[in-house]
Amino acid sequence: xxxxxxxxxxxxxxxxxxxxxxxxxxxxxxxxxxxxxxxxxxxxxxxxxxxxxxxxxxxxxxxxxxxxxxxxxxxxxxxxxxxxxxxxxxxxxxxxxxxxxxxxxxxxxxxxxxxxxxxxxxxxxxxxxxxxxxxxxxxxxxxxxxxxxxxxxxxxxxxxxxxxxxxxxxxxxxxxxxxxxxxxxxxxxxxxxxxxxxxxxxxxxxxxxxxxxxxxxxxxxxxxxxxxxxxxxxxxxxxxxxxxxxxxxxxxxxxxxxxxxxxxxxxxxxxxxxxxxxxxxxxxxxxxxxxxxxxxxxxxxxxxxxx
Amino acid sequence: xxxxxxxxxxxxxxxxxxxxxxxxxxxxxxxxxxxxxxxxxxxxxxxxxxxxxxxxxxxxxxxxxxxxxxxxxxxxxxxxxxxxxxxxxxxxxxxxxxxxxxxxxxxxxxxxxxxxxxxxxxxxxxxxxxxxxxxxxxxxxxxxxxxxxxxxxxxxxxxxxxxxxxxxxxxxxxxxxxxxxxxxxxxxxxxxxxxxxxxxxxxxxxxxxxxxxxxxxxxxxxxxxxxxxxxxxxxxxxxxxxxxxxxxxxxxxxxxxxx
Numbered sequence: 001x002x003x004x005x006x007x008x009x010x011x012x013x014x015x016x017x018x019x020x021x022x023x024x025x026x027x028x029x030x031x032x033x034x035x036x037x038x039x040x041x042x043x044x045x046x047x048x049x050x051x052x053x054x055x056x057x058x059x060x061x062x063x064x065x066x067x068x069x070x071x072x073x074x075x076x077x078x079x080x081x082x083x084x085x086x087x088x089x090x091x092x093x094x095x096x097x098x099x100x101x102x103x104x105x106x107x108x109x110x111x112x113x114x115x116x117x118x119x120x121x122x123x124x125x126x127x128x129x130x131x132x133x134x135x136x137x138x139x140x141x142x143x144x145x146x147x148x149x150x151x152x153x154x155x156x157x158x159x160x161x162x163x164x165x166x167x168x169x170x171x172x173x174x175x176x177x178x179x180x181x182x183x184x185x186x187x188x189x190x191x192x193x194x195x196x197x198x199x200x201x202x203x204x205x206x207x208x209x210x211x212x213x214x215x216x217x218x219x220x221x222x223x224x225x226x227x228x229x230x231x232x233x234x235x236x237x238x239x240x241x242x243x244x245x246x247x248x249x250x251x252x253x254x255x256x257x258x259x260x261x262x263x264x265x266x267x268x269x270x271x272x273x274x275x276x277x278x279x280x281x282x283x284x285x286x287x288x289x290x291x292x293x294x295x296x297x298x299x300x301x302x303x304x305x306x307x
Numbered sequence: 308x309x310x311x312x313x314x315x316x317x318x319x320x321x322x323x324x325x326x327x328x329x330x331x332x333x334x335x336x337x338x339x340x341x342x343x344x345x346x347x348x349x350x351x352x353x354x355x356x357x358x359x360x361x362x363x364x365x366x367x368x369x370x371x372x373x374x375x376x377x378x379x380x381x382x383x384x385x386x387x388x389x390x391x392x393x394x395x396x397x398x399x400x401x402x403x404x405x406x407x408x409x410x411x412x413x414x415x416x417x418x419x420x421x422x423x424x425x426x427x428x429x430x431x432x433x434x435x436x437x438x439x440x441x442x443x444x445x446x447x448x449x450x451x452x453x454x455x456x457x458x459x460x461x462x463x464x465x466x467x468x469x470x471x472x473x474x475x476x477x478x479x480x481x482x483x484x485x486x487x488x489x490x491x492x493x494x495x496x497x498x499x500x501x502x503x504x505x506x507x508x509x510x511x512x513x514x515x516x517x518x519x520x521x522x523x524x525x526x527x528x529x530x531x532x533x534x535x536x537x538x539x540x541x542x543x544x545x546x547x548x549x550x551x552x553x554x555x556x557x558x559x560x561x562x563x564x565x566x
Contacts, residue, residue: 026308029386029395037389045429052426059423063414137406139427140386218332301389304382305323306331 035298042297046142053145057153075157076164079116083109090237102172102179103268109168110267111236111260113161117195118202118256119227120154125206126213126220133307143300144293147210151203158195165267182270190266190273197285198259204288205255207296214299214306235260252276255284308396313480313511314361314384319393321354321379353379355535356393361528363398363479364509366502368526368543370519370550375532377515381405381482384513399479399511402428404469406484413458417468418443420457424472438475445501446471447494467494474501481505484515499525519547 065072087105125147129136132146169181213219233254235242240251240261251257258280262273273281308315327347339346353376361367369377382388384395385403412420421442425435443453446467448460457465473481481502502512502525516522522529522543529546531539531553539549 025398025400027386027397027401029383029390029397031390031392049426049429051432052423055426055432056423059415059419060412062419063412134406135427137382137387138403139424140401140403141427141429145427216331216333216336218334222333302323304387305325 036294037297037301039297042142046144046148049141049145050148052141053149054152056146056149057156060149061153061156072160076160079112079161080109080164080168083112086112086237102169102176103181105172106165106169106181107239107264107268108236109165110263111234113158113165114195114198114260114263115231115234115236115256116161117154117158118198118205119231120157121151121199121202122206122209123220123223123227124153125150125203126209126223128206129210129303130213130217130307136304136307143303144207144296147206147296148203150206151199154202155195155199181268185270187266187270187272190262194259194262194266194273194281197281198256200285201255201259201288204285204290204292207292208288211296211299214303230254230256235264240264252280255288258284308398310398311362312360312396313363313365313398314359314513315396316357316359316384317394317396319354319357319380319383319395320352320391321376321383321388322350322352322391323388324348324350352535354383357535357537359530359537359540361511361513363511364506365528366506366512366514366526368522368529368546369513369515369532370517370522370529370546371532372554374534376535377532378405378484380532381484381513381515384480385482397480400476401480401482402473402476402478403482404473404484405482414456416455417446417448417453417457417460421468421472425476428476430476442468442471442475445475445497447497463491463494470498474498474505478505479510481510481512483512485517519551523547 083105086108090104090108091101128146128150129143135146136143173179173181209219209223233250234256235251240257243251251261258273258277262277262281265271265273265277325348327349336346355376357380369380371377379388381403382405383390384397385401385405386397387405412423415423418439421439422432422435425438426432430438446453446464448464448467452460452464453468457468460468470483473483505512512525514522514526526543528540529543530537531546531550533553539546
């Protein structure tokens, strides 16, 4: 709802019909004195219609891969092939094969998969408003549901890459038993939390870029270059341990830096994320969702006019 | 608000700013900034100090030339555009058909689009699924089309599905913008019947149409909007007459041939 719906329990509008359908309600639309609409009703409506977001994600994926048999396989194949390319590149640049080849590959794979999760959240979320034209013109609903739907879709695309990673590591371990990749440790318990934080960070940034894309339609083009540079600045093709002293700031100034470092710690070193990483991850997630959310929600009443 | 009112509009004004520059891109913004130019904005006053009550069970027609603010008024009643000044109170569940088309993914089937439309309007999955057959039946598409991608539909079929979704959501208040231009004569008759049924159940309908015959036939009150102002309110025939006189074409039959 762009404006504030104030639900009231009693009225005569639909007393005898649709007992359990929609509770008839009185809605009052008024100018917002502050730039934000009343947040509690907004969030309540958002929560009430969350099924719409998840179904939209499901249907959109269905439409996308309707015509191609290999469709969904590409979701896994694409990052996997890219990881292979980067692996070759990194090992060649290092000058030949090291005995920790599998470890390097594992580091690139898990980093790339995690990064792509955030990237998909952001890039498809950024387009969700401008491509949702008719829907936005026809119905009132919390617009944040559209980028949220993109984030759900990104998560569904991310999930199958985890078994792929595990499969690659098992093959690697069988081929090179000396490889130092950990087996199952208790620290994997942190993985869902970290994935959730990546999702929140991605969703928050998607909200910001989706809003920007409404005002500047070339944001999306710019975003592609931005994402590529971001990828190289992230500890994926290089190890977070390569940074010392004040250079480590590079890691923490990157919204995904602490996450990727923590991911690498868990999956490659078998260690729990350290305190600095936790603080970094939580801060970035909070910062993106609050600032992105504020930017988006305070502007979303404008979307119907500008689309 | 009195219980017998479905919609109460109090001194409503809606203004918005539009960017006059053709291309809204970051590149242009940077270029402009480097030349020290300002962004050219224009304020549009789409609705000016409008006050209106719509009782339950009534059909309100809105006529007016392009740019009169009709669609903006409809969107603000639906809660899509917030008021700049004034207040709108709506009593009941709203269903809208403001932009033609169910408006989702052309690659998906009509049925999938109907489900998405229902979920967006706040129905639960079960509620919308229980209505899907009814909606599909009402739209009366040729055999099997409801399960085919929407991109294969003709524009008439597209419009029929959209209309069918809007009227079958059992809304308390139905907002229709130029919706009746879709569909052939027999579908139109069916639409009229359905809308009369809705009225008998004390539901409220607001119609924007250039089809003046529709306004005369269906509505029990009409308003005439011009450049954001409500110029007149009254019986549909009278309002349509006044509007036609204003257009300076008299009551030529051709103006009623728009259906």
